[in-house]
Amino acid sequence: MVTIDLTTPPPPPTSLLDGMARRLALTLPELRLVAELAGGAPLPFDVLPDADEASGAGSLSGRLGRGRGAVEDTAYSDALGTLHDPHDTLRRRGLLTDDGADPGVVGAVGLLATPRLALDIDVAAGTTQVKAWHRQTGHAVASLSTCDGIVFELAWFPVEQWTTELARVTAPPEDLPVGASQVPEVLDVPYALADAVGEALRSGRSDLVPVLVGQSGGPVVADGDELGDAEAAAAVSAVHAESRGRLRILAAEVSERATTSVGVVSWVLLKDGWHSLTPATTTVRASRSYGWTPTTWPPSSHPCWPRSPSERTRRREATPRSSRPPPLRSPVRQHRRDPDVSDLDIPRTHATDTPEEASASVAADKYDQMLALADLFDTSGNEMRTRARLGTEILGDDDVVDSGELSRATWGQAEEDIRATTTGKHGLLTRSVELDADALVVRATVLTYRWIDELQEAAYKTLGSIAGRAIGYLAPEVALGGAIVSAGLIETDTLDRDGVTAYLNELAENNPDLMDHLSGGGGLLDGLHMRSLLTAGVLASDQGAHAARGGLRAIGVEPFGTDAVSAFRDSAGSFVEASEPEPQVGTLTGAAPRSLEELMANLLAEDRKISVQRVGAGRYIAYLPGTLGHEPGRLRLVGADPTTSADHVIRAIEQAVTEDDARVMLVGSATGGTIAAEIAASASSERFVVDQVVTAGAPSAQVPRIPEATRVLSLEDRSDPVALLGSLINARTANRLTVVFDGGDAEGTPLYVAGAKAADVAEHPELRAEITRMQDLGYLVG
Secondary structure (H helix, E strand, O other): OEEEEOOOOOOOOOOOHHHOOEEEEEEHHHHHHHHHHOOOOOOOOOOOOOHHHHHOOOOHHHHHOOOHHHHHHHHHHHHHHOOOOHHHHHHHOOOEEOOEEOHHHHHHHHHHHOOOEEEEEEEEEOOEEEEEEEEEEOOEEEEEEEOOOOEEEEEEEEHHHHHHHHHHHOOOOOOOOOOOOOOOOEEEEOHHHHHHHHHHHHOOOHHHHHHHHHHOOOOOEEOOEEOOHHHHHHHHHHHHHHOOEEEEEEEEEOOOOOOOEEEEEEEEEEOOEEEEEEEOOOOEEEEEOOOOOOOOOOOOOHHHOOOOOOOOOEOOOOOOHHHOOOOOOOOOOOOOOOOOHHHOOOOOOOOOOOHHHHHHHHHHHHHHHHHHHHHHHHHHHHHHHHHHHHHHHHHHOHHHHHHOOOOHHHHHHHHHHHHHHHOOOOOHHHHHHHHHHHHHHHHHHHHHHHHHHHHHHHHHHHHHHHHHHOOOOOOOOOOOOOOOEEEOOEEEOHHHHHHHHHHHHHHHHHOHHHHHHHHHOOOHHHHHHHHHHHHOHHHHOOOHHHHHHHHHHHOOOOOOOOOHHHHHHHHHHHHOOOOOOOOEEEEEOOOOOOOHHHHHHHHHHOOOEEEEEEEEOOEEEEEEOOOOOOOOOOOEEEOOOEHHHHHHHHHHHHHHOOOOOEEEEEEEEOHHHHHHHHHHHHOOOOOEEEEEEEEEOOOHHHOOOOOOOOEEEEEEEOOOHHHHOOOOOOOOOOOEEEEEEOHHHOOOOOHHHHHHHHHHHOOOHHHHHHHHHHHHHOOOOO
16 A cells, blocks of 8 residues: 655654653552642542441451452552652652642643543453553543552653554563464354353363354354364364453543444454454454554554444355344254244333333343243253163163063164164253253353443443543643653653663664663563552562552452453444444535545535435446444444445445446545445445545555455545554555645644645645546546
């Protein structure tokens, strides 16, 4: 992919430290004090009340003996008690003077409270768990991270460095060496199978794995080849057996309106490195990624920054939908009637319940009935096994054996029938195992839907409430750069910066390999752990692990398991069905646009509907705005596949096209641009063919394979994180051209109209050739 940069490049850093992110350690008391000095900035978490009250002498735990949670809470409280007064420590470090707190620190904390784009990151590998919050506005990003709830790393940096900072998150701990994996390079697995196999292995029922593979509603495909049952069982089991780390990112755009959709990225750490989990219509894809670096981030591109809750994560395939998480239905074998849970009687909720309470109550009732169904399967399976044993007892009975002498022919047939009925291939014993598998699938399904409910609630409490928490708060300006910097774990201030700068510059020249650790502190997992030990010595004691778990719980961070089952369920929210209205479609009249500027103006003039403009015989332009299908409602979890919306858009365009074999140029912004790329890549229509795609603020790296005959022109604002973390660094194909412009120069003109105008007058030969092609095809007037 060719990228044309129309922006003015930033001046190079004058020294090594100028090119580094500003990063420092703050204890919880210091962080809360800085937030207070920043005008009362709300932090991205709430600190729970002192847990000692819950474990006092008069409490239940105090009378019965302290449990694990009480021990951890006490260790956490003791650790906080060892910290010094935050006013004294901040003054001693030069972060607080009589004039107030350092402007860089204050601005970073203020940005945490008032972002445009928010990422909540959970990552665990080995024995280390980290919670991180990344917040972006304009050209600045602030991040806050902790592995114990006691010591935090606060960082702030230009948006151009964001990919480098995110790459730190996925660096595995040094005590987890990378080796060979039994998992194929690309593995397509029906979700229900991946989930059920994980539950089977976790419950010690590996004997059920072959049964689950045989029951699966879809094939297991490795690197494009369908696997046999034995190979499929081994490959799926390997994903769960090798899992030793897990990563989840929740991302949302924040505005004054309620956040209605949250993007979800889920990765799992196997023996050979990180693998991304991408939900699709019938599968969850586990594709290899060795780590996030500036050339591989992000794994799921644009939908991490959702523009519309209409983005569903489904891929259009001919495979039946039954391999998706069953809609409250047990996926038992087709030769037997499925026990349909929808037939069960669901108690009504009380008339005074709110809609949300009523919905939750109905869901809980249905979950309970599904679990009751699983118990029935278990009971039936146990009864079948009991009856299967009767075959052996009957055939071993002396009287029955003696009767064989009376008629050997009928005795032999009777013996064969009894063995077949009880312990044969299709006998009671085999059916009992199948019922065990059915029970496990039903329980796994309930666990998945409960998981989704809890993840939606957690996303709402964090990302969905950012705007509400910041009401009335006026954030200070973010001061990028400044005297404070952390070289690895070494903090500097104004007094010693010159000496440290000279030393680090000399070190960089002689030892360039060390600079990754100096600039980023190494990986986040190792770096945070070491920073905590250096900042709060109590965390290095025998009670340090207890204090860390108690500290994370005190700031609302629950234990984050490293198992693959949890990683799969993180991505499963995309499968939940939600009503999505068919997009509205209209028609435009008039001559074809004369320039990219007019093309963008036409696109932005459309609001929440598709417009199709006939520009010549058999030639059409379809405008896909970024707000397609946006309807308020319950917060939704979205992933990486926009193909359901693409299907709707195709039908809408077909209604507006009046000629068969028409040629179409798709023009889309944000979500509309992603859908346009998806249509060009894999969708098909009997009414039209896609010649050209033009996107604005929608990275085409979301859909990596677009036919060579179709050209893609992408307009991206340099300050737009969607562009920065998407198409500028992922797509590498010859039929794509990306034009990057500086949106700060718009001065009242709509952002992408200004960018298109800059592209119209640019002299770059490849851009001129792209515009000429559109003119030759009749989509632009020459």
